[in-house]
Amino acid sequence: xxxxxxxxxxxxxxxxxxxxxxxxxxxxxxxxxxxxxxxxxxxxxxxxxxxxxxxxxxxxxxxxxxxxxxxxxxxxxxxxxxxxxxxxxxxxxxxxxxxxxxxxxxxxxxxxxxxxxxxxxxxxxxxxxxxxxxxxxxxxxxxxxxxxxxxxxxxxxxxxxxxxxxxxxxxxxxxxxxxxxxxxxxxxxxxxxxxxxxxxxxxxxxxxxxxxxxxxxxxxxxxxxxxxxxxxxxxxxxxxxxxxxxxxxxxxxxxxxxxxxxxxxxxxxxxxxxxxxxxxxxxxxxxxxxxxxxxxxxxxxxxxxxxxxxxxxxxxxxxxxxxxxxxxxxxxxxxxxxxxxxxxxxxxxxxxxxxxxxxxxxxxxxxxxxxxxxxxxxxxxxxxxxxxxxxxxxxxxxxxxxxxxxx
Numbered sequence: 001x002x003x004x005x006x007x008x009x010x011x012x013x014x015x016x017x018x019x020x021x022x023x024x025x026x027x028x029x030x031x032x033x034x035x036x037x038x039x040x041x042x043x044x045x046x047x048x049x050x051x052x053x054x055x056x057x058x059x060x061x062x063x064x065x066x067x068x069x070x071x072x073x074x075x076x077x078x079x080x081x082x083x084x085x086x087x088x089x090x091x092x093x094x095x096x097x098x099x100x101x102x103x104x105x106x107x108x109x110x111x112x113x114x115x116x117x118x119x120x121x122x123x124x125x126x127x128x129x130x131x132x133x134x135x136x137x138x139x140x141x142x143x144x145x146x147x148x149x150x151x152x153x154x155x156x157x158x159x160x161x162x163x164x165x166x167x168x169x170x171x172x173x174x175x176x177x178x179x180x181x182x183x184x185x186x187x188x189x190x191x192x193x194x195x196x197x198x199x200x201x202x203x204x205x206x207x208x209x210x211x212x213x214x215x216x217x218x219x220x221x222x223x224x225x226x227x228x229x230x231x232x233x234x235x236x237x238x239x240x241x242x243x244x245x246x247x248x249x250x251x252x253x254x255x256x257x258x259x260x261x262x263x264x265x266x267x268x269x270x271x272x273x274x275x276x277x278x279x280x281x282x283x284x285x286x287x288x289x290x291x292x293x294x295x296x297x298x299x300x301x302x303x304x305x306x307x308x309x310x311x312x313x314x315x316x317x318x319x320x321x322x323x324x325x326x327x328x329x330x331x332x333x334x335x336x337x338x339x340x341x342x343x344x345x346x347x348x349x350x351x352x353x354x355x356x357x358x359x360x361x362x363x364x365x366x367x368x369x370x371x372x373x374x375x376x377x378x379x380x381x382x383x384x385x386x387x388x389x390x391x392x393x394x395x396x397x398x399x400x401x402x403x404x405x406x407x
Contacts, residue, residue, distance in 0.1 A: 037364035040174035043300025077236035078288025080264020173357030177365030181349035239263035346379035
């Protein structure tokens with residue numbers, strides 16, 4: 001029997017998950033030491049409870065998908081609204097190097113997936129599903145490409161398989177990023193003093209703290225600021241919806257969240273450079289961070305562990321190998337390629353987040369690190385731009401090439 005919860009109860013459950021996650025991370029030393037994000041900690045507990053209910057009674061729960069999508073779009077819009085052209089310029093050489101590292105990783109991930117699938121006697125396209133389509137691409141890309149593979153290439157159950165793989169990646173990406181960064185910081189003595197003395201102080205007008213970097217800091221906002229910021233988010237979401245419709249079936253067809261981010265960039269820089277409007281970053285930061293946590297909580301609420309348990313053994317072998325490859329690549333390539341410093345360790349944690357799951361997971365991984373060890377302006381400047389925008393363009397091109405070759 002399937003119980004469907006409406007938007008109100010879905011929101012209530014998500015908030016409860018976040019509170020549970022906060023409590024667990026605060027009380028359990030292991031979760032603190034390995035920098036497990038609070039939404040992941042609480043979400044896994046909920047997923048295990050739902051799995052037990054399903055195993056014992058056969059009941060399962062479905063949650064409101066539109067609300068989860070809305071919070072995801074708000075999060076990506078907040079990244080766009082936070083990224084002015086000055087920040088893009090500030091990314092400089094580091095942004096380009098990181099983008100190259102990620103582009104190479106996409107190729108590695110797909111080669112591993114296709115190679116193992118072929119060796120295990122599976123359709124190579126299934127290896128692609130267990131590659132960058134779902135792991136770098138996430139749930140949105142998994143659903144979109146799954147339909148294409150089912151309808152045009154005869155891969156049965158591609159959508160369901162893709163969603164399961166993307167869910168696996170979302171969880172694993174949130175679990176390996178923190179421990180990996182912790183190991184890098186300890187081995188290379190990169191520990192920075194945590195800003196405990198200033199962590200609870202309000203952010204002032206002249207603060208140089210980047211959005212999402214220290215979500216526990218107090219932000220001074222008013223009701224007017226909140227309403228104005230919500231209007232900006234509404235404009236971003238309207239733009240995303242409109243562009244998704246008119247670009248469908250064209251060479252410019254992109255996931256809706258990419259248009260939300262792009263709309264944020266256009267609105268932000270248009271208001272700043274054309275109309276000379278001062279953007280209120282603190283309110284954008286608050287709404288973006290809250291939406292990030294709620295999106296992750298809802299995504300993990302929808303995790304059906306019995307579907308993952310039912311995956312064929314060969315596919316689990318592929319996903320396990322992808323996890324090892326991700327960790328090794330982030331450790332030896334991302335970290336060393338980005339300079340072997342504290343920022344590089346935080347970037348490695350972020351890479352694990354969107355290399356196996358999604359950009360919200362990457363940001364949550366980095367927040368877990370910076371809340372403990374100290375800020376990393378470079379990481380929070382580069383990862384949102386690469387993970388939420390450039391990477392989707394590169395991934396789409398790589399996927400199309402592999403599908404044409406193996407399809």
